[in-house]
Amino acid sequence: xxxxxxxxxxxxxxxxxxxxxxxxxxxxxxxxxxxxxxxxxxxxxxxxxxxxxxxxxxxxxxxxxxxxxxxxxxxxxxxxxxxxxxxxxxxxxxxxxxxxxxxxxxxxxxxxxxxxxxxxxxxxxxxxxxxxxxxxxxxxxxxxxxxxxxxxxxxxxxxxxxxxxxxxxxxxxxxxxxxxxxxxxxxxxxxxxxxxxxxxxxxxxxxxxxxxxxxxxxxxxxxxxxxxxxxxxxxxxxxxxxxxxxxxxxxxxxxxxxxxxxxxxxxxxxxxxxxxxxxxxxxxxxxxxxxxxxxxxxxxxxxxxxxxxxxxxxxxxxx
Amino acid sequence: xxxxxxxxxxxxxxxxxxxxxxxxxxxxxxxxxxxxxxxxxxxxxxxxxxxxxxxxxxxxxxxxxxxxxxxxxxxxxxxxxxxxxxxxxxxxxxxxxxxxxxxxxxxxxxxxxxxxxxxxxxxxxxxxxxxxxxxxxxxxxxxxxxxxxxxxxxxxxxxxxxxxxxxxxxxxxxxxxxxxxxxxxxxxxxxxxxxxxxxxxxxxxxxxxxxxxxxxxxxxxxxxxxxxxxxxxxxxxxxxxxxxxxxxxxxxxxxxxxxxxxxxxxxxxxxxxxxxxxxxxxxxxxxxxxxxxxxxxxxxxxxxxxxxxxxxxxxxxxxxxxxxxxxxxxxxxxxxxxxxxxxxxxxxxxxxxxxxxxxxxxxxxxxxxxxxxxxxxxxxxxxxxxxxxxxxxxxxxxxxxxxxxxxxxxxxxxxxxxxxxxxxxxxxxxx
Numbered sequence: 135x136x137x138x139x140x141x142x143x144x145x146x147x148x149x150x151x152x153x154x155x156x157x158x159x160x161x162x163x164x165x166x167x168x169x170x171x172x173x174x175x176x177x178x179x180x181x182x183x184x185x186x187x188x189x190x191x192x193x194x195x196x197x198x199x200x201x202x203x204x205x206x207x208x209x210x211x212x213x214x215x216x217x218x219x220x221x222x223x224x225x226x227x228x229x230x231x232x233x234x235x236x237x238x239x240x241x242x243x244x245x246x247x248x249x250x251x252x253x254x255x256x257x258x259x260x261x262x263x264x265x266x267x268x269x270x271x272x273x274x275x276x277x278x279x280x281x282x283x284x285x286x287x288x289x290x291x292x293x294x295x296x297x298x299x300x301x302x303x304x305x306x307x308x309x310x311x312x313x314x315x316x317x318x319x320x321x322x323x324x325x326x327x328x329x330x331x332x333x334x335x336x337x338x339x340x341x342x343x344x345x346x347x348x349x350x351x352x353x354x355x356x357x358x359x360x361x362x363x364x365x366x367x368x369x370x371x372x373x374x375x376x377x378x379x380x381x382x383x384x385x386x387x388x389x390x391x392x393x394x395x396x397x398x399x400x401x402x403x404x405x406x407x408x409x410x411x412x413x414x415x416x417x418x419x420x421x422x423x424x425x426x427x428x429x430x431x432x433x434x435x436x437x438x439x440x441x442x443x444x445x446x447x448x449x450x451x452x453x
Numbered sequence: 454x455x456x457x458x459x460x461x462x463x464x465x466x467x468x469x470x471x472x473x474x475x476x477x478x479x480x481x482x483x484x485x486x487x488x489x490x491x492x493x494x495x496x497x498x499x500x501x502x503x504x505x506x507x508x509x510x511x512x513x514x515x516x517x518x519x520x521x522x523x524x525x526x527x528x529x530x531x532x533x534x535x536x537x538x539x540x541x542x543x544x545x546x547x548x549x550x551x552x553x554x555x556x557x558x559x560x561x562x563x564x565x566x567x568x569x570x571x572x573x574x575x576x577x578x579x580x581x582x583x584x585x586x587x588x589x590x591x592x593x594x595x596x597x598x599x600x601x602x603x604x605x606x607x608x609x610x611x612x613x614x615x616x617x618x619x620x621x622x623x624x625x626x627x628x629x630x631x632x633x634x635x636x637x638x639x640x641x642x643x644x645x646x647x648x649x650x651x652x653x654x655x656x657x658x659x660x661x662x663x664x665x666x667x668x669x670x671x672x673x674x675x676x677x678x679x680x681x682x683x684x685x686x687x688x689x690x691x692x693x694x695x696x697x698x699x700x701x702x703x704x705x706x707x708x709x710x711x712x713x714x715x716x717x718x719x720x721x722x723x724x725x726x727x728x729x730x731x732x733x734x735x736x737x738x739x740x741x742x743x744x745x746x747x748x749x750x751x752x753x754x755x756x757x758x759x760x761x762x763x764x765x766x767x768x769x770x771x772x773x774x775x776x777x778x779x780x781x782x783x784x785x786x787x788x789x790x791x792x793x794x795x796x797x798x799x800x801x802x803x804x805x806x807x808x809x810x811x812x813x814x815x816x817x818x819x820x821x822x823x824x825x826x827x828x829x830x831x832x833x834x835x836x837x838x839x840x841x842x843x844x845x846x847x848x849x850x851x852x853x854x855x856x857x858x859x860x861x862x863x864x865x866x867x868x869x870x871x872x873x874x875x876x877x878x879x880x881x882x883x884x
Binding site: 202204205206207289290291307309310315395396397398399400401402403414415417418419420421422 | 541542544545548549563566567569570572705706708709710711714721723845846847850853854855857858861863880883
């Protein structure tokens with residue numbers, strides 16, 4: 135379906151425009167209409183779904199954030215009141231701190247540990263498929279099951295404290311201390327995410343030219359030197375991708391903390407994350423949906439800024 | 454820009470706008486239609502929703518529905534049951550979408566926001582429903598009186614007070630009389646101190662709003678406009694709890710455990726006393742026979758002499774297309790015969806007048822279940838629902854978190870309760 139055909143056909147040998155016959159003109163119009171509409175028809179299903187389930191809820195959330203809406207009432211326009219109230223809401227700052235800490239501590243682990251793991255399981259040695267599967271198992275396991283397992287392990291009378299008792303160490307309050315609770319949730323997130331990012335790195339490592347390693351080896355470079363000078367630069371784009379994906383996930387963390395710290399968000403709500411707070415404030419029959427929407431917008435903006443920073447850093451490196 | 458491209462863009466924009474409007478109208482459609490008359494003909498189909506009852510009482514409800522349909526030819530009751538978790542979220546989704554069932558099982562705190570939004574029938578103001586009022590216990594009917602909404606919004610259904618289980622072995626090991634369970638909070642604090650000396654925790658949950666009520670603290674002002682549990686009595690109560698926590702009277706994880714996880718730890722005999730229901734006896738028998746053999750059953754300590762009444766009701770959707778049928782069915786399920794039948798199937802209590810005077814609820818039959826039943830029934834006529842209907846889930850979390858800060862020593866009891874009362878009052882005033 136060439137776009138130039140009718141134009142060329144419509145010109146004479148001397149290049150003078152010729153008037154097309156009425157039938158031909160109609161055919162041309164139909165072709166143009168077809169050309170204009172066909173892409174939209176193909177796009178329509180996806181576009182409609184996006185409009186209904188992404189764009190509309192997003193716009194509705196933006197609108198709601200400027201109202202005092204409740205679960206069962208649409209509320210009145212209150213301007214920036216919700217955002218002003220957020221600034222003075224201690225619980226919001228606690229939640230923001232916890233979410234930011236999550237990003238700061240979890241993301242580096244999820245960028246580097248899976249890479250090291252991928253390097254280990256990349257080797258073609260007998261039985262390596264077992265280890266690859268074993269490391270990937272937590273990814274396919276339900277987060278609820280995984281969290282319950284961790285709770286059983288970290289409980290006062292759980293496996294970890296049992297072992298500590300055996301060696302004469304007092305039990306560690308993993309599930310009742312504010313900071314240990316948060317660190318336990320982070321450890322769970324890292325453990326569950328390792329396998330997923332390991333697979334991404336495995337794919338990236340497969341594309342690193344072997345010759346480079348061989349040449350470096352001949353030149354006397356050790357494993358650490360080869361890792362720093364060859365492997366890391368080769369998978370840099372993948373590392374940026376992992377950083378971007380894991381930072382968005384870390385900012386939106388909910389399930390792990392909810393299951394480990396309990397629905398109140400740890401003792402006194404000290405382990406509450408932003409998404410937990412949004413859920414708490416905005417759900418239920420008396421939920422403050424307007425206020426929760428304002429928090430959601432703040433979370434969206436923070437995530438967007440974080441993504442842009444990561445991508446900008448990547449562009450700078452490439453530049 | 455060619456004409457075709459602009460047509461295509463306009464079409465796409467139009468499609469998007471149409472879709473948005475469709476979604477908007479679908480979401481905003483709730484509650485727009487007016488309900489039918491309650492004194493009309495009893496006929497047509499209605500939807501009846503219960504709260505986590507199908508698993509154990511399928512036969513009972515199918516029987517009740519069959520009886521109703523037989524007694525009222527031309528009616529059809531479609532029964533749906535929702536799981537216990539996230540029931541409030543399900544209700545809010547239904548109410549927002551205008552698909553709230555015709556008859557719906559609610560507790561007073563869940564009924565309040567729905568009644569306020571105008572989705573429930575005011576039984577006191579309805580000429581048909583109002584005639585049934587004398588059939589129910591006054592306290593139970595008043596349990597669904599909504600502050601500021603001038604009326605009651607559900608037929609009272611089943612009631613419960615709930616026993617307190619305690620571990621007699623742990624009492625004995627701590628040098629306490631295993632047959633003398635604490636009756637008041639002062640007894641409880643004294644026993645907890647004794648148990649703590651032997652390294653044993655007594656409870657695994659911080660105090661709830663009902664505990665404040667049972668201690669004699671006024672939870673709300675009479676006009677229902679502010680929370681008042683931060684008075685001297687409330688502060689005194691929390692101070693006692695703080696001391697108990699410091700001494701080890703509360704389980705180490707008490708600040709993060711839920712009722713469910715605390716129940717599991719009680720099974721593992723990690724602490725001495727836990728509130729529950731007659732359902733738990735089976736669990737103890739099956740999963741913790743050692744505990745079951747040393748199980749003590751008593752009333753929850755109270756300084757007011759009154760227990761907390763947990764109340765369930767059946768509300769009628771004010772927008773029901775068959776309101777007469779819905780009303781008749783809600784009354785039918787909660788009438789004396791059906792309530793008493795239900796009370797014989799499970800350890801709950803009927804809210805109809807005269808029912809609790811019957812032998813089944815006044816004379817123990819020698820079983821543990823019978824003992825709990827008679828003891829709980831005895832407390833019901835004076836029991837009070839200490840949880841204000843305005844008490845939302847968010848307020849529950851606020852109170853619990855402030856109490857946790859106090860127990861950890863980050864805030865004084867006064868600061869914690871002042872903080873909680875202020876935040877919660879603000880939430881009421883925002884409405």
